[in-house]
Amino acid sequence: MSDKNKNEHIENAPDYKALKVNSGISKPPSINPRIADRLKMKKRKKHTVDDFVKGILDGNMAILSQAITLVESAKFEHQKIAQEIIERCLPHSGKSTRIGITGVPGAGKSTFIEAFGKHVTSMGHKLAVLAIDPSSERTKGSILGDKTRMEELAVDPHAYIRPSPSAGSLGGVARKTRESLILCEAAGFDTILIETVGVGQSETAVHSMVDFFLLIQIAGAGDELQGIKRGIMEMADAIAINKCDGSNVTKAQLARVQFENALHLFPLSPSQWSPKVLTCSSIEKKGVDDIWNTIMDYCKHTFENGYFDNRRSEQAKYWMYETINEQLRDNFYHDNVIKNMIPDFETKVLNDEMSSFIAAYKLLNTYYDQVKNKE
Amino acid sequence: MSDKNKNEHIENAPDYKALKVNSGISKPPSINPRIADRLKMKKRKKHTVDDFVKGILDGNMAILSQAITLVESAKFEHQKIAQEIIERCLPHSGKSTRIGITGVPGAGKSTFIEAFGKHVTSMGHKLAVLAIDPSSERTKGSILGDKTRMEELAVDPHAYIRPSPSAGSLGGVARKTRESLILCEAAGFDTILIETVGVGQSETAVHSMVDFFLLIQIAGAGDELQGIKRGIMEMADAIAINKCDGSNVTKAQLARVQFENALHLFPLSPSQWSPKVLTCSSIEKKGVDDIWNTIMDYCKHTFENGYFDNRRSEQAKYWMYETINEQLRDNFYHDNVIKNMIPDFETKVLNDEMSSFIAAYKLLNTYYDQVKNKE
Known part of the structure; x- marks a missing residue:
């Protein structure tokens, strides 16, 4: 029903005379049309694929961000350029430690990433923080979107924080994050954190693109596992009991023992690594170095037994098949x-x-x- | 290379004179060709879809078996008839208790099914035992294929045992088993056991077509969980510690406590049913009735809270989508x-x-x- 018809309807209704609406005038544009045109022209000056690749390899963060925006775009022409950029960056990727981090909301992931990230950059590493959170579209509540929780890291010149791509299916979001990871590595980041919320299937996606998977937990009243989805604990290479500070220390240490006992029930993973349980305090910045050292131990261990490289290869293969399967389904259901x-x-x-x-x-x-x- | 060429090749090779093979005469047919023709003619007298449906609804086991053979066939014309039969049987299906059973080889699944099955039929129930074992093609070792382990049940007129369909992908095998389940229900079987080996992905398939999932375990030396794949324990609605007899009783009871403790670590499933751990002896036929009573308790519990019907609906939907996804992949990769x-x-x-x-x-x-x- 057009506006005109609506008014007629009201005017014709004898009982609703008080509701009579005069037809108004059209609203003037909120921006000078000439300036809008000029802005559009400016936007049209696009980088070429060469510009992008050179910028990324030079470590230009602005160009990296624009390239990731192309990766995240649903437009066909953007995807085409993005795929070319990725292909060219691929030989320069792979030389980083890829770490997955998960935990239920409230476990203190943001403050942990802030403390952990600062520790990593203080050692001279370059750190990129990415995220997979397919819920962020709905809730607009992606943790990384809220950079105010990572005040120090957000302004650290050796850190790059990118919120979760917000549109699409989990498979699509995960694919975009994995592509962004390749670009970040090509831009010289040697440590990649991929963060997700421990409440769904996104853990499997993150697990299939990282070398090390860290679960952040907090001490509770014996029901520590209740908040976390089934199967996630089994993926963890380490569990960090966060908020081990103040009056919480005893509880956190008890939780640590409980988790250690629970982990013994699970069969050893093919990495031959027995998952570690550690305590830390993100606020007091205690125990964060232990977690970093544990990750380094893990990398050394899996480098030596060949699991590290095997897994990277398996992951590349996995993503080829996963992309095919997802696209077949997408084409059908759409x-x-x-x-x-x-x-x-x-x-x-x-x-x-x-x-x-x-x-x-x-x-x-x-x-x-x-x-x-x-x- | 034809046989003739092969012989020539050997004859022409100067160094291999000792290997000279005389060309033989063709082997006479092992069966009188006239009888073979007559047998073929007999085979050609096919049942119509009407015959099949009537036979199944009358509880004719021979017809049921032939219909399941069509379901399992890879031939297009067989599939076409099979699908028609299923469609016609569908309104007569659904009125059974569907029970999934898994456990590692050696846990005594066959003897358990024998004891449990006899208990079920002794109460006046009609029992069908199906299986999903995608490994059977390779190992030819499907447990149900070995009916000698279920001597009593195999000759019980109220029991029907059908080995796992042996060809195809897991998805294909699972689909066939679910279709056979529908035919068995239409044939009047009110209790369906679906058996699988606790070593792989087939559990997920079984879990998605049964009401109740039973894990058979045996007491070990503290490492009871090692044999079973990750995630399977979380699916179980009950765990039966089998072989609780003779000198094994104390160990079995200890294992029961260990499993109960371990299960408490997992969050409650949407059925709001807390999984039970029971001990039983298939040889001494002890504890088998408790397991049956537990299944009945579960059904009552989930009938009342609506989970039973919800789950059946979800499963039907799941199989529609699963079939689509599997077929899309199959068409692509083949x-x-x-x-x-x-x-x-x-x-x-x-x-x-x-x-x-x-x-x-x-x-x-x-x-x-x-x-x-x-x-």
Whole structure:
């Protein structure tokens, strides 16, 4: 219904005379149209792929940020440039320690990353902090978005903080983060932190792109594991009991013992590394160095037994297949005809009117007919 | 190379005179050709879909078996009939208790199923035992294939034992088992056991088609969890410590306490059911009734809180999507052009000569071109 019709409707309604709305005038533009045109022209001056690659290899943070923006863009032309940049940066990537960090909200991940990050840069390392948080679109609450919690690190010239790409499926978000990781490495960052929230499937995605996986926990009343999703503890190469300060010290040390006992129940991972449990205080900056040393021990251990390189190779392969599988699904479920058919088929399956398999095959046949008839 | 050429090759080789092979005469057929023809003619008398559906609903085990053979067949025409049969049986299915059973080899699953099955049929229930064991093709070692371990149950007129479909991917094998389950229910079986080996991904498949998941364990020397894959214990609605007999009783009871403690570390599942740990002896047929009662308690509990029906619906939906996703992958990876391209692309990705994503997209583009050009 247009605005005009709406007004007529109200005017014609005898009981609603008080609601009579005069038709207004159009609002003037909030920006001088000439300036807007000039701004658009300015935007059009784009970097070439060469500019991007050179900028990234020179460690130019502004160019790196713009390249990552292209990686995160959903536009086809941006993706095309992004993929070229990644391809050219690939030979310069791989020379970093990739660390995954997770923990439930409230475990103090931001303050931990601040303390840990400052420790890392103080040793002369260059640190990039990325994130995978597919919930951030909904909640707008990506922890890294809130840089105020990382005041010192945010202004550290040897640190680069990039919030989670906010749009798309988990697979898409994870892919973008892994591509950004490659660009950060090419830009000279030798330590990459990838942060996520310990409440979902995103841990698996992070786990499949890092060398070391750190779980941040806090001491509770015996139910430390309740907050964390099933399976996440089994991925951890180390658990850090955070907030081990003030009146919390005894509780944190007790939690440490409990976690150590629990970890013994799990079979040893193929890395032949037995996960460590440590305590730390992000506020008092205590124990953060131990965590760094543990990561270095782990790298040495897995370098020596060959697991480090094997895993990197397996991860590259994994992402090839994962991208294929995700794209196959994406193409199917985003097909307009399929999208319209699915709700009805789902209802029939739920009501036992159609078997799951027949529903699947009918949808698949329709889909492949679609593909064949497309230009 | 034909046999004739092979012989020529040997005859022409001057150094291998001792190997000279006289060309033999063709072997007579091992079966009288006329009888073979008659047998073939007999085979050609096929049941119609109506025959199958009527036979199944009448509880005719021979017809049920033939229908399951069609379900398991890879032939297109068999699949077509099978799908029609399933569709017609679907309204008569769903009225059974579906129980998944897993445990590492050596835990005594076969003897347990024998004892448990006899208990179930002695109460007047009709029991079907199916299996998912994707390894059976390789090892020819499907436990259910070895019916000699279930002597009593194999001849019980109220029990039907069907070994695991032996060909295909896990997804394919699982799909076939779920379809067979529907036919068994339509044939009047009110208790379905689906058995699998606790060493891989097949547990997830079984878990997604049963109401109750039982893990069979045995007492060991404190490392009870070592044999079982990560994540499987978290799926269990009950753990049965088997072989609690003779000199093993104390150890089994200790193991029971250890498992109970370990289970407390996991968060409660959405069913709001806290997993039970029980001991039993399949040989002495002790504790088997407790396990049956526990399953009944579980069903009552989840009927009342609505979880039972919700989960069945979720499973039907899951299998629709799972079938679609699996078929999309299957079509892609079985495409001949793609099959030939993948090894080279994989090598390039492993050697960092190509990014995982570019490799994926190049393969995908080739694939969709293939699909469009196919008849």
